[in-house]
Amino acid sequence: xxxxxxxxxxxxxxxxxxFKSAQALLNHRETLVIKVIDExxxxxxxxxxxxxxxxxxxxxxxxxxxxxxxxxxxxxxxREIKHPFEIHPWMDNVTYPMATAxxxxxxxxxxxxxQHQSIMDTVFHEETQDAIxxxxxxxxxxxxxxxxxxxxYLQEGYARFKIKIKPxxxxxxxxxxxxxxxxxxxxxxxxxxxxxxxxxxxxxxxELGLLCLEEPLAEENFLAYQKLQEQLTTPICMDESxxxxxxxxxxxxFKACQVVNIKVGRVGGMYYAQQMIELCRQxxxxxxxxxxxxxxxxxxxxxxxxxxxxxxIPGDLSSSRRYFSEDVIQPEIIASQxxxxxxxxxxxxxxxxxxxxxxxxxxxxxxxxxxx
Ligand SMILES: O=C(O)CCC(=O)C1=CC=C[C@@H](O)[C@@H]1C(=O)O
Ligand SMILES: [Mg+2]
Numbered sequence: 001x002x003x004x005x006x007x008x009x010x011x012x013x014x015x016x017x018x019f020k021s022a023q024a025l026l027n028h029r030e031t032l033v034i035k036v037i038d039e040x041x042x043x044x045x046x047x048x049x050x051x052x053x054x055x056x057x058x059x060x061x062x063x064x065x066x067x068x069x070x071x072x073x074x075x076x077x078x079r080e081i082k083h084p085f086e087i088h089p090w091m092d093n094v095t096y097p098m099a100t101a102x103x104x105x106x107x108x109x110x111x112x113x114x115q116h117q118s119i120m121d122t123v124f125h126e127e128t129q130d131a132i133x134x135x136x137x138x139x140x141x142x143x144x145x146x147x148x149x150x151x152x153y154l155q156e157g158y159a160r161f162k163i164k165i166k167p168x169x170x171x172x173x174x175x176x177x178x179x180x181x182x183x184x185x186x187x188x189x190x191x192x193x194x195x196x197x198x199x200x201x202x203x204x205x206x207e208l209g210l211l212c213l214e215e216p217l218a219e220e221n222f223l224a225y226q227k228l229q230e231q232l233t234t235p236i237c238m239d240e241s242x243x244x245x246x247x248x249x250x251x252x253x254f255k256a257c258q259v260v261n262i263k264v265g266r267v268g269g270m271y272y273a274q275q276m277i278e279l280c281r282q283x284x285x286x287x288x289x290x291x292x293x294x295x296x297x298x299x300x301x302x303x304x305x306x307x308x309x310x311x312x313i314p315g316d317l318s319s320s321r322r323y324f325s326e327d328v329i330q331p332e333i334i335a336s337q338x339x340x341x342x343x344x345x346x347x348x349x350x351x352x353x354x355x356x357x358x359x360x361x362x363x364x365x366x367x368x369x370x371x372x
Contacts, residue, residue, distance in 0.1 A: 001114070002080055002369070003107075006073050007035040010065065010363035013295060013324050020139040021164040022193035023055040029293055030061055032068070033328070033357065034106040036076075044110025045352055047298035048102030049265035056191075056292075057097075057240055057266060064099035067092070069365060072103055077369045084108045085271045093268030097243060104269035105301060113347040120304045123270050128307035130342055133314035134335035135160040136322075137189075137291075143169075143176055150177065150184070157338035160185040160314040162214070166193045171204045178208045185313065189214035192240065196224060203231065211313050212237040212259045212286075225256035235259045239290060243267060245275050252283045259312060261290040264301060273305065286312035296320050296329030300348050303333065307342045328357045 011031050018027040032048035048068070050061040072091055081087065084107035091100040112122045120128055136158040138149055150161060165173060165188045174188055187210050194202055194216050202216055214237040217224055222241075229236045235258035242248050243266055251257055260280055264273050280287040289306040291299055299317065306315045319335045320327035327333070329350040333340060343349025358364075 001082070001111070002039045003036050003076055004039055004369045005037040006077065006367045008065070008068060008073070008365040008367075009033040009035070009357055009361045011295065011328075011357070011360045012362045013360055015293075015323050016325060018139075019293060020141070021189070022140065022166040022191040024051070024053070026051075026293065029295075029323070030362075031294055031298075032061065032065060032102060033295065033297055034068070034102050035352075036106045036110050038110060038114070040114070042110050042114050044106045044108070044113060044347060045297050046102045046104065046106030046109060047265075047294055048098050049263075049292040049294045049298050050098040057243060059096055059098050064096060064102070067096050068099050068103070069367075072096075072099060073367050074372065076103065077367060077372055081107070084111050088269070088271055093272060094244060097268035098265040101265045101267070101269040104271060105264065105298070108270060109347040116346050118304070118344065118349055119270075119301065119347055120307065123274055124308065127309065128304075128342065129309060130307075131339045132303060132306045132311075132317065132342060133160065134158055134318050134338055134340050135162060135314035135316055136318055137162045137316045138164065140164045140166060143173055146173060147176065147180060150181065157335065158318070159338050160187075160211075162187045162189055162316060164188075165190050167195075167198045167201055171201055174205055174208050174210070185211060187211040187214060187237070187313070189239070190216045192216075192218050192220070194218060199228060199231070202228065206232045206234045210234050214261060215239050215241060222251055222254040222256040225251070226254045229256060229258065235286070237261055239263070240266065242276070245272055245279065248276050248279055252279065252285060257285070259286040259288070262287050262305065263290040263292060264305065265292055265294075265298065270301075270305075277308070281310070288312040289315035289317065291316040293323055295324075296327040296333055296350065297348070297352070299333055300329055300343065300350050303340055303342055304348070326356050328353055328360065
């Protein structure tokens with residue numbers, strides 16, 4: 001197939017509240033939506049989920065945009081491709097995983113639509129669930145507010161909660177939650193905020209029966225993780241420490257974690273996400289599906305991925321309305337009684353509301369094969 005036209009929409013989505021983690025404060029979300037159109041007029045969408053600042057991983061949205069417009073997208077227009085995964089050898093999943101994933105995801109959506117297949121059927125040849133359990137992520141909130149939010153979302157049907165923590169009060173907050181909800185499905189994400197000297201705090205957290213502890217250590221070193229995992233019964237979960245398949249192999253070799261949070265953007269696309277999932281399966285490492293406070297285009301892809309039957313726990317996947325007053329996909333993502341339905345149609349299985357997309361766009365670029 002040939003890609004004849006590509007559009008890049010730079011979105012600015014106002015958020016309903018400020019999201020606070022150990023590393024970041026977010027009150028609006030900028031992302032890039034890539035729309036690809038082939039010679040038959042088939043359309044596919046993908047999202048580049050980099051943040052404006054490098055608080056999570058190194059790649060920033062201005063970096064992604066520059067490399068896309070100057071290199072990746074003109075190259076894509078210039079060659080015939082038979083399968084979306086063919087782009088990987090000439091794209092750069094190490095320096096620009098999120099830009100790479102955005103292009104690959106758009107091509108996969110288009111390719112699956114051409115084949116009249118769902119995106120999961122084009123990549124994974126296995127049975128999947130029709131619905132997935134939703135999961136709530138709560139930022140670093142003041143304790144009364146945090147407990148109230150858990151009450152509210154429990155009533156809405158959410159059963160799994162991930163709390164953002166930092167060394168100063170992480171144990172205190174988790175202990176308060178545990179006292180009030182002894183059986184809650186609870187995990188914590190420290191986003192690399194605890195130094196090795198603060199391991200005693202992590203040992204206290206270890207007593208609280210968490211499903212896993214995500215990215216506890218500031219030290220970016222698998223040996224430190226291995227030593228920590230030996231001292232904890234709570235499984236350590238890696239997120240930003242694993243960006244490439246090589247990172248995962250190394251983490252397995254070091255026994256640095258027992259769980260991996262898979263995010264398609266962070267790892268450079270479905271091609272690498274699939275390889276990581278297969279590696280996890282071979283080495284008895286649990287995996288589950290994260291998210292990036294993104295628009296529905298990337299989020300629904302993660303809903304699809306979370307429909308794999310051997311997911312460890314419900315993902316960071318909640319209703320579109322939790323973060324944004326409007327989403328660019330139709331139907332938007334709705335968690336009802338704690339469940340999200342997995343769309344069945346071709347590709348991502350959702351439509352893009354171009355009016356909403358355009359109303360959120362702050363910059364728009366068009367690349368045409370005729371212009372090469
Ligand atoms: O999308 C969500 O619901 C929240 C996801 C989330 O917690 C994160 C998204 C992006 C960057 C990180 O700070 C964080 C994470 O580390 O998992
Ligand atoms: Mg995380």
